[in-house]
Amino acid sequence: MTKILSKLTAFAFCFSLLLLVSCDNDDETFSPRPRGYPRIHFPEKTYSLYEGECPYAFEIPKYSNISLDQHKGADPCWLNLNFPQFHATIHLSYKTVNNNIAQYLEDSHVFANKHQIKATGLEEIPILRDSAKVYGLIFDISGNTASNLQFYMTDSTQHFLRGALYFNCVPNVDSLKIVIDFIKKDVLHLIHTTRWKTEKKKFS
Numbered sequence: 001m002t003k004i005l006s007k008l009t010a011f012a013f014c015f016s017l018l019l020l021v022s023c024d025n026d027d028e029t030f031s032p033r034p035r036g037y038p039r040i041h042f043p044e045k046t047y048s049l050y051e052g053e054c055p056y057a058f059e060i061p062k063y064s065n066i067s068l069d070q071h072k073g074a075d076p077c078w079l080n081l082n083f084p085q086f087h088a089t090i091h092l093s094y095k096t097v098n099n100n101i102a103q104y105l106e107d108s109h110v111f112a113n114k115h116q117i118k119a120t121g122l123e124e125i126p127i128l129r130d131s132a133k134v135y136g137l138i139f140d141i142s143g144n145t146a147s148n149l150q151f152y153m154t155d156s157t158q159h160f161l162r163g164a165l166y167f168n169c170v171p172n173v174d175s176l177k178i179v180i181d182f183i184k185k186d187v188l189h190l191i192h193t194t195r196w197k198t199e200k201k202k203f204s
Contacts, residue, residue, distance in 0.1 A: 042182055043085070047189060054079070054094060056161055059193040061186050069093070081190075086179050087168040090187065095160040104160045108152045111164070112139040127153060132195050138187070148180050149187060159196050163187070 047059040050066055054077035060066065063085060069078035069092075077094040095104055112122065121142040127135055136153040149165040165183060167176060 040178060045185065045189075047193075049193075052079075055159060055197040056094065057195050057197065058190045060190060064186070081163075083183060086183065088179070088183060089166055089168070090183075091164050091166065093162050095162075097154065097156070097158050097160050101154065101156055101160065104152070104154070104162075108137070108139075108150070108162055111162075112141065112150050127151070127191055129192070129194075134191070134194050134196075136191075138191070140184075148176075149184060151187065151191065153191065153194055155196055161194070163190075 043061075043063045046062045048062055049057065050060045051057040052066070056077075060081060061083075064081055064083050067080045067082060068074075069080055071078075075094065079092045079094075081090040081092060083089070097104070123140040123142075125138040125140060127137060129135070133155040134153050135156065136151060139150040141148050141150070147164045147166050150163065152160065152162040154160045165180070165187070167179075169176075
C-alpha cells in the first residue's frame with residue numbers, strides 16, 4: 001500500500017511539474033511582441049537643378065527622377081517626381097493663371113480635404129517667398145490617408161503649380177512616417193528653390 005501511495009505521489013508531482021512547464025511554454029509562445037518594420041537606409045541629401053521646357057524650375061534630389069504624367073487628360077507640364085527606392089511619387093500639375101486663380105485655390109483645398117475622412121489632423125503651412133513671387137500652402141495631413149502631403153505654389157497672376165505625394169502601397173502611417181518625414185524635407189527644398197520662367201508659352 002505504501003508503495004502504491006508513493007507511486008501516486010510521484011505521478012502527481014510529475015503531472016503537476018508537466019503542467020507548470022507547459023504553462024510556461026504557452027506563455028512564451030503566445031506572448032505579444034511589438035511589430036517590426038524593415039530597416040531603411042536613407043541616401044545622402046544632394047540636389048540638382050531641374051529646368052526642362054516648362055515655365056518653372058526647382059531643385060530635386062539626385063535619388064529621384066522626373067517623368068511625364070501619362071494619365072489621360074494630363075497637360076504637357078504635368079510631371080511626376082519619382083522616388084524609386086521608396087515607391088513614392090509626387091504628382092505635379094501646372095496650370096496657367098487666366099483670371100481664374102480663385103478656382104485653382106478652391107480646387108486645391110477640396111483635394112486636400114478629401115483625405116480628411118481617414119485623417120487624424122491637417123495642418124496648413126504658408127509659403128511666402130516674396131523675392132521669387134512664390135506663394136502658397138503646404139497641407140500636412142496626418143493619419144492613414146492616401147496622400148499625407150500636398151501643396152500648391154503660385155505667383156497669383158500667371159503660374160499655378162500643385163503637388164501631391166502618394167505611395168504605391170497600402171497606407172500605413174506607422175511604417176511610412178519615417179519615409180514621409182524624409183521626403184517632406186525634399187518637398188520643402190523643392191519649394192524653397194522654385195522659380196518661374198519668363199517665356200510666354202501656353203502650357204495648359
